[in-house]
Amino acid sequence: MSEQCIPPDKYLKLRDQYKYYIDSYNALYQLKTENEEDLNKIYKMIRTELIDSKKFIPQNIIKDILNIIPYKNRYTKSYLYLAKLIYDDYHVKEVINVNTISKFLFYKEYGIRLDNSGDFERIRSGNLDIHTEDTIYRAIMYNDLERFIIFTEREGFDKNQMLISKLYSNTRYSLLELCCYHGAVDCFKFLRTKFNSSITYECLEYSFLGGNPEIMSECLKYKEPVTYPVQKNAIISHNIDFITFLMNEYNVEIYLEYCAYYNNLEAFLVYFDRTNDINLCFVYSSMFNIPSLCKYFLSRGADINAENRDEQTALHCAALKNSKETAKFLISRHININKKDDDGHTPLHKAAIKNSRAVAQLLISHGANISVKDKHQGQTALLYAAYKNSKETAEILISHGININEKDNNRETALHKAAHENSKETAELLISHGINIDEKCEYGGTALHIAAYYNKETVELLISHGANVNEKDNEGKTPLHNAAQKMVKKQLNFLFHMVQMSMKKINMEEQLFIKQHRKMVKKQLKFLFHMVQIFMKKIKID
Incomplete structure (x- = not known):
């Protein structure tokens, strides 16, 4: 695109035009x-x-x-x-x-x-009270060095302990990584001095969330900011100085998708100012749900059907963020509504994946093909909605006549997909609309076979709606076999729960006892004996 079409002071003008958005979201993220x-x-x-x-x-x-x-x-x-x-x-x-x-x-x-x-x-059991109680984690959060030291001097203190808590964006955190996340510079220095705690890539990544310059500077002495999470967290910080620092000192690229997901329009405009990439900026501009922003790029020569590296258009991106007003604008400009990306996903697939029901309704009302399948797995939008538990979007698809029993390349239906991910709400919706509850996939398994392997909630739902607990897959296994196969020490209660639910309905074969006894007798004989007692009382054995 010729740069004559782009004013040299574009950043300042756009920054001023969308100041309301930038300042509001900066206030939230900062x-x-x-x-x-x-x-x-x-x-x-x-x-x-x-x-x-x-x-x-x-x-x-x-x-x-x-x-x-x-x-x-x-x-x-x-x-x-x-x-x-x-x-x-x-x-x-x-x-x-x-x-x-x-x-x-x-x-x-x-x-x-x-x-x-x-x-x-x-x-409820995900370490949710660690910041409200008197814990070492609370001391870190408030950078309370005096209290932190007291915890480290207690008998049995483990300097290598890892926190696993659902309160954080990632799964596991060391004490030093938590200091970086919270910007607890005094606790950070103490760990480095007293215990020589190692700086990891995660330390650098989290330091951009904590926002403490001393911690960031120390981490950068040992790690290069080359990982995606560093760039992502810099964008989440909404600190434009962090972002320009990474661009200038380390040639780090701004990922426009992150800018859109985390509402950082200022970083997005900096990228445009640096690159003048009208088409790529147009594609991702739709995710901010500001139609005038898309209109700006079109007025500067952007192609309405421009694509990103994944062959997604602005309409795909609008669907990912449920940007209804922008999607409406793009459709009015005759964007290709059924365009497939490199995975064979149309915008409707993206709407189903992200449960963008408003955009899904809009797409369908303008003629989007609801039955189209993707390239690799042969999945329709409904199959994705079931897998992602996008119940609201699934409702829209069903109301517009999508084939509820359609299968993918593995001959799995939407109910199989829901069972994989314990999408209980969507599974219930599918059943209420008459999906074949005992339909088999390529390997002969029903949704109950899958649910028995992965979770108990969907098992309860399927059995309560009459799923055949005696159904066998291609290897002759019933759902109970799958539950037993998956069973480990922490899942004894799960199998017992399934046995209780199934015992009134299953015609159990003698051979099952023999096979399961051989597998479990060494470690779980007491449980197996208890299971046998229950079945002998309640179930007819052939």
């Missing part, structure tokens, strides 16, 4: 207060600039606010407070696409479920 008066000021800005201006709907703002929590969990209460203000003032009934831990925390704080999904029972 939030460092628990003071109610300060929070009310932020809320007033959001309400005035984003919601009352009719630019954004309250549900999406709540989603964006709550999805920040795993990256800045010290201020969980503040984010919950802001979300609740919007929820009450705008009489919000439902918010979708919020991460599970944030949904649970909102429920725990206010007794309100934001949607019908979410297995909160699994979350």
